Amino acid sequence: MNIGEIAKRAGVSRSTVSYVLSGKRTVSEELRRRILTVIEELDYRPNAAARALKEGRTRTLGLVIPPASQRLTDMQLGFVASVVEAAAGADLDVLLSPSGGDHERSFERVVTGRRVDGVILMEIRLEDDRVSRLRQSGLPFVTIGHPADAADVWWIDVDYATLITRCVHHLADLGHRHIAFVNRSAELVAAGYGPGHRALAGFTSAITERGLAGVDVCCPDDAAGGEDCLERLLADHPEVTGLVTINEAALPGVQRALERAGLRVPRDFSIAGVAGRHWAEDFRPPLTAADVPAMEMGDEAVRLLQERIANPATPPRHILHAPPISLRSSTGPRRH
Amino acid sequence: MNIGEIAKRAGVSRSTVSYVLSGKRTVSEELRRRILTVIEELDYRPNAAARALKEGRTRTLGLVIPPASQRLTDMQLGFVASVVEAAAGADLDVLLSPSGGDHERSFERVVTGRRVDGVILMEIRLEDDRVSRLRQSGLPFVTIGHPADAADVWWIDVDYATLITRCVHHLADLGHRHIAFVNRSAELVAAGYGPGHRALAGFTSAITERGLAGVDVCCPDDAAGGEDCLERLLADHPEVTGLVTINEAALPGVQRALERAGLRVPRDFSIAGVAGRHWAEDFRPPLTAADVPAMEMGDEAVRLLQERIANPATPPRHILHAPPISLRSSTGPRRH
């Protein structure tokens, strides 16, 4: 079914059909009716490839995600979901591309095959090859997270340094003097994962500012890893009475280790961090945390990307979120 | 950058370049070299839209997911991840389309705009409009889950009836006489969500077969809902000593309610169910459950779809998974 067939059945030319569809020139009411009826009857819809070829744009956004092998966190999932939702709201389709692992080809196809009008990139490293690649390709893109050298890229991020700093101050205000920072996995941090580094910087500076004793550890991104990690931490640093973290996936394990050590939260031990809202609320006890507005951020990513596609010359825009810390029930005064 | 530009710079015709790329006819080694060098230099890649238009296929699969508003379960996430991974492995791209909610347009675009060569559908209802729509459209599709009338559709599913039956037998063997079934949310079940109905059927028949007393309840798909639900259940049916469930998202709440009621798992109360492996393992105590092979199923969905695209006349194939129940630590003998 193509536009020519519609034209034939309606007894008009192809261009008239096209103009009825686009509304870019006036068509007599009679023909309009007739054409729309035929379109309806045959359930005709323009061929996307032909349209893309002619118009030079695909009405499709690329979304580059971490490979599946590495399980997506709740927060990442929130980004994906909200990007898809926002794109659908703007009548845009979303092409998913796993990066990393052995998926170079998928990424290359998206970037260089003109399959999309723009790209949204997640899980940004401080030095990120994909960002360089995209920069050089000229394809509009927006990142969720930002690389070290980010002046010329459009991005949206969470201000991990500030948030972790606030968490430390909160614990310090409650009287805690020995505080631990539970980071994401060692591999991720070693690979230059931005939030890991920025959160650590925030932790270190706050610890110094308040004259506290701080210890930081990397921790695998799952419950079992969290359990091991905290067990070791408690053994090596029994003086620690509270922790701050950006590793939501490790928390169930963290809590099990605390329980096993006979420590109650928040009576004997306080936990604060950065996490998705659902996560923080479903945790027991509910987690005192900065609630990352994942839904909003996906939305913004799509908006920014549309803006950039529409007007490539616009100077870069950055959005840095520092949501307030929601006081729940996982932090309390230090017990003597 | 197009194929003509490459041809000009290499001093050959466009078709020669095209044939070098496709390998569909022999090209002298000298020209081949020259052309490949130019391609390399300019980092040329064929325009996907032009190729799709010419070839009549897009090398893209559609993946229809539930809307983001309704949070994806761990299992659904596993499907998405594995589909994307498998598709990437076959050099196929994946176009994501949220369905339900107010995303009709997105679904219609995918189905009727020839944006994809085939579609993978998730979260199937017994009577599913999207399946009917796809059936009538002639576009090849595979479902994860299956509708009531599924003889002519290609699908992959988990045998919820059998698995829940096994769970009931397992509890019965341990001496439990009063068993509850915790279903997915009432809305989902009312909407004809397949697993909800089939699992319930399996539960009922097993209860009857063993001469037990069974009670079944619907339960919201989140921790808070699970907590409420179990609290009510324990109040109304204090004789119940074990439950089986397909609602993994409710389990943290279920457990909290049990704890609050002073019931220990598995000493005082047994839990068995169907869940993703990670989920079951991370649970405390680790969950005795049939581990849904989500990764494998996404893979199969892509393979089946490729098969169907390649050979539309092949009779439909169905794959029904009934993974064994992994004995972990959430079930034990009834206490007297």
Place this chain on the structure above:
DNA sequence: TTGTATGCGTTATCAC
């Protein structure tokens, strides 16, 4: 072994 010509389905320019 290579080149020329055609058409995929659209949109948009030009002519009427």
Place this chain on the structure above:
DNA sequence: GTGATAACGCATACAA
């Protein structure tokens, strides 16, 4: 207000 026609970039049947 409407119709004919030329691209868009590619793959391939047909010529040489």
